[in-house]
Amino acid sequence: MEQESPPGYVMLLSSADMMADESCREDAARIAALPAALRDELRKYLQQLLAGVERSDRACIWLDKSTMRCRHHEHRPSICRDFEIGTDKCQSWRQEFGIDQ
Numbered sequence: 001m002e003q004e005s006p007p008g009y010v011m012l013l014s015s016a017d018m019m020a021d022e023s024c025r026e027d028a029a030r031i032a033a034l035p036a037a038l039r040d041e042l043r044k045y046l047q048q049l050l051a052g053v054e055r056s057d058r059a060c061i062w063l064d065k066s067t068m069r070c071r072h073h074e075h076r077p078s079i080c081r082d083f084e085i086g087t088d089k090c091q092s093w094r095q096e097f098g099i100d101q
Contacts, residue, residue, distance in 0.1 A: 006080065007079040
């Protein structure tokens with residue numbers, strides 16, 4: 001199964017229709033408020049993904065593998081806010097996407 005990096009943000013950046021979708025309003029506002037460097041990082045990742053240079057089935061580009069924590073926690077998307085760290089839902093999701101590997 002594929003995971004975007006960070007989950008949802010890349011998909012939103014790739015679609016103006018999704019950015020305008022009511023259900024995506026919170027994440028669209030978070031993307032708009034991101035520091036320019038982080039938006040540029042996401043756009044670069046999206047360009048590489050579309051060019052086939054980057055894979056979407058790996059851990060999030062914001063994940064610090066040494067600490068297993070988000071490097072930009074305050075800017076994380078809704079999906080990452082919905083799961084409290086260490087809960088059964090969180091662990092199941094991390095296993096499904098191979099984040100602990």
